[in-house]
Amino acid sequence: MNNINNKTGGNYPSRRSFLKVAGAGAAALASPAFIRSAFAATPIRVGIISPLTGAWTVYGKAHLSGFQLAVDEINAAGGVLGRKMELVIGDSKTEPRIVVEQANRLIRQERVDFLAGTFSSAERNAAGPVVKAADKILLYPTFYEGQEKKYAPGVCNSNIFMFGPEPTQQVWPHLEYMTKKFGKKLFMIGSDYAWPRVTNEVTKQKLKELGGEVVGEVYIPFNTPQYESVLRDIRGSGANIIFHSLTGSDTVNFRQQFAAAGMQKDFVIWTVDDEEVVTSGLGPKVSANAYVSFDYFMSIDTPNNKSFLQKFKAKFGQDALMNTVGVGMYNAAHMAAMAIAKAGDVSTKSLRTNLKGLTFDKAPQGTITMRELDNQAIVPSYLMKVRDNWTGVNDMFEKVQSLDRAIPLDARCNLPL
Amino acid sequence: MQIAISVGIDAALITFSLALAAFGLAIIYGLVGVINLGHGAMLTLGAYLSWYAVESGAPFFAAVLFAAVGVGLIGVVFEHLVIRHFYHRPFDTLLLTWGFFLISTEVIKIVFGTSFRNVPSPFPSAIHTSFYDFPAYKTFVACVTIVLLLATAFVLLKTSIGIKIRALIQNREMAGLLGLNIAATYKMVFGFGCAMAGLAGALLAPMLSIDPYIGNVFLIRSFFVVIVGGIGQILGGTLLGSFFIGGSETILALVSSQVVAQVAVFFIAILILRFRPQGLLGEK
Numbered sequence: 203m204n205n206i207n208n209k210t211g212g213n214y215p216s217r218r219s220f221l222k223v224a225g226a227g228a229a230a231l232a233s234p235a236f237i238r239s240a241f242a243a244t245p246i247r248v249g250i251i252s253p254l255t256g257a258w259t260v261y262g263k264a265h266l267s268g269f270q271l272a273v274d275e276i277n278a279a280g281g282v283l284g285r286k287m288e289l290v291i292g293d294s295k296t297e298p299r300i301v302v303e304q305a306n307r308l309i310r311q312e313r314v315d316f317l318a319g320t321f322s323s324a325e326r327n328a329a330g331p332v333v334k335a336a337d338k339i340l341l342y343p344t345f346y347e348g349q350e351k352k353y354a355p356g357v358c359n360s361n362i363f364m365f366g367p368e369p370t371q372q373v374w375p376h377l378e379y380m381t382k383k384f385g386k387k388l389f390m391i392g393s394d395y396a397w398p399r400v401t402n403e404v405t406k407q408k409l410k411e412l413g414g415e416v417v418g419e420v421y422i423p424f425n426t427p428q429y430e431s432v433l434r435d436i437r438g439s440g441a442n443i444i445f446h447s448l449t450g451s452d453t454v455n456f457r458q459q460f461a462a463a464g465m466q467k468d469f470v471i472w473t474v475d476d477e478e479v480v481t482s483g484l485g486p487k488v489s490a491n492a493y494v495s496f497d498y499f500m501s502i503d504t505p506n507n508k509s510f511l512q513k514f515k516a517k518f519g520q521d522a523l524m525n526t527v528g529v530g531m532y533n534a535a536h537m538a539a540m541a542i543a544k545a546g547d548v549s550t551k552s553l554r555t556n557l558k559g560l561t562f563d564k565a566p567q568g569t570i571t572m573r574e575l576d577n578q579a580i581v582p583s584y585l586m587k588v589r590d591n592w593t594g595v596n597d598m599f600e601k602v603q604s605l606d607r608a609i610p611l612d613a614r615c616n617l618p619l
Numbered sequence: 620m621q622i623a624i625s626v627g628i629d630a631a632l633i634t635f636s637l638a639l640a641a642f643g644l645a646i647i648y649g650l651v652g653v654i655n656l657g658h659g660a661m662l663t664l665g666a667y668l669s670w671y672a673v674e675s676g677a678p679f680f681a682a683v684l685f686a687a688v689g690v691g692l693i694g695v696v697f698e699h700l701v702i703r704h705f706y707h708r709p710f711d712t713l714l715l716t717w718g719f720f721l722i723s724t725e726v727i728k729i730v731f732g733t734s735f736r737n738v739p740s741p742f743p744s745a746i747h748t749s750f751y752d753f754p755a756y757k758t759f760v761a762c763v764t765i766v767l768l769l770a771t772a773f774v775l776l777k778t779s780i781g782i783k784i785r786a787l788i789q790n791r792e793m794a795g796l797l798g799l800n801i802a803a804t805y806k807m808v809f810g811f812g813c814a815m816a817g818l819a820g821a822l823l824a825p826m827l828s829i830d831p832y833i834g835n836v837f838l839i840r841s842f843f844v845v846i847v848g849g850i851g852q853i854l855g856g857t858l859l860g861s862f863f864i865g866g867s868e869t870i871l872a873l874v875s876s877q878v879v880a881q882v883a884v885f886f887i888a889i890l891i892l893r894f895r896p897q898g899l900l901g902e903k
Contacts, residue, residue, distance in 0.1 A: 463754045
């Protein structure tokens with residue numbers, strides 16, 4: 203089997219042109235068996251776990267479409283090793299419990315070659331033990347809290363590759379600018395789970411170095427509709443910057459009420475969660491003048507991003523939203539395909555070996571590298587400001603500063619992974 | 620003192636907006652005895668309908684009215700096709716309305732998509748006074764709630780429709796024997812409850828994110844409001860329940876974290892129900 207694959211991969215251009223002729227001339231005559239043997243193999247099956255229903259439905263679309271777009275491009279170019287990539291999609295329903303079910307189903311029943319997706323850290327942590335036990339690779343696209351040994355096997359897991367930025371990439375590069383410009387007192391507000399808590403812990407380390415202080419820190423349970431008491435705490439805290447890691451609808455609820463309380467003029471908001479989808483949900487008035495940091499924004503002005511968005515909009519419509527997570531999925535698909543092509547097969551071992559150290563220079567946000575040591579992508583880092591009276595994703599963000607390669611701290615794991 | 624006043628105002632604002640959210644549920648549960656698990660979906664529908672109307676260029680208040688009437692009509696149709704056959708089986712209505720929630724959530728996703736939507740607030744700023752900045756829109760919503768509760772009280776206690784409804788609750792058979800059109804009255808009350816849910820969804824929309832699950836944020840809280848206040852205690856019960864579930868949270872958050880405050884509120888609610896299973900204002 204491997205031999206055939208290798209041969210197909212090696213002869214790839216001529217084989218493809220042969221297929222074209224065969225396809226055009228004899229499509230009706232060709233028996234299915236003939237086509238199969240011409241492709242030399244069954245498709246590469248990829249299991250996708252996306253939040254298509256439940257609390258984080260709003261992110262699900264970009265999450266899934268990033269991977270779909272990449273797979274379309276790969277298949278249009280003839281697939282990998284002459285094999286098409288095929289997606290098997292599982293809905294996480296935004297519940298870690300369902301992630302475990304879906305991961306097991308995709309691996310055992312659908313027999314996928316590897317997995318991509320899961321959205322929140324809680325979802326990834328649920329998938330961690332499953333992919334470890336089954337020894338399958340999981341490509342994780344989301345910005346997250348970084349790898350600490352105590353959260354293994356959700357992180358520090360040699361089966362998981364991280365394509366999104368962690369706090370030392372997403373927050374640290376911009377902390378000096380923000381504290382110099384606005385003051386050194388931060389009020390931290392986040393949703394009550396692992397990602398905001400650990401992100402804040404990591405942020406505090408750097409903040410301390412810079413001589414800043416945290417004057418308030420609150421964590422909000424999911425689906426909290428009312429924020430009066432929090433707004434009161436913020437008002438009385440003397441903070442300069444509100445460091446914001448609320449997620450999903452809670453973000454929108456909080457910010458609407460923050461604006462309604464007339465507090466926008468008194469505090470600067472710096473959010474590490476509100477990408478295109480959430481900022482669209484906030485609307486121009488409520489989101490105006492907030493600072494946002496990520497590895498990717500739809501509005502970044504690079505040739506890569508331009509051609510990426512063109513393809514994305516052609517497939518999913520002019521109004522479709524893309525974000526850091528969707529781009530993480532896009533990069534994950536392409537880098538997996540590159541690793542498979544390099545290895546010549548799709549076993550977990552070769553995928554792992556070949557993903558490590560791989561560089562992808564067609565990523566929408568620039569050039570990204572999968573670090574060999576800890577399976578963490580080195581990505582760019584942007585600090586943006588939300589424009590006044592923006593009308594859509596194209597004029598939503600204004601660049602404040604950026605870094606082409608934000609090098610993260612080494613993962614706090616037993617290295618190398 | 621300053622803090623006491625501002626906490627008091629915050630608590631009052633939360634109490635009224637929660638009372639608004641729970642009002643439709645209190646009517647349907649309290650008057651016709653249907654355990655409406657579709658209440659959250661009706662709030663969501665109200666929010667989406669008002670968003671849709673605003674996007675189409677309607678002024679905000681017309682959009683709110685459109686949402687209330689729209690959800691009320693949907694409720695009447697749902698009642699006519701399904702619910703009216705199950706008034707004597709309350710537990711079954713629980714499953715039916717849950718089904719309504721599941722179906723309408725999916726329909727919302729198909730029709731309106733899954734992205735966040737937002738309705739711009741008609742009064743975006745705050746009213747500045749020497750001691751407190753009132754969020755203008757929230758204050759407005761609180762006033763609407765008060766008017767709504769008073770108007771409903773007037774209808775229930777002072778008009779012939781109110782007498783008919785109360786007669787129906789007290790003794791369905793006797794009311795029927797005396798010539799009251801039971802089916803029509805039930806339909807009217809159910810439809811009114813749904814319209815109130817739609818109205819609440821539309822009025823709360825500018826304070827919240829609009830996504831297909833927005834109403835669920837209020838579903839559990841609304842049930843607690845109704846049960847803690849006392850089933851059938853539509854006015855006082857709803858207000859008192861809202862204070863215990865919403866207002867007390869902001870007071871507790873003064874001395875503890877948000878998480879502890881939210882847990883404590885539900886703990887208090889369970890304690891109340893342990894010692895007053897009929898609710899604070901309910902009669903045995």
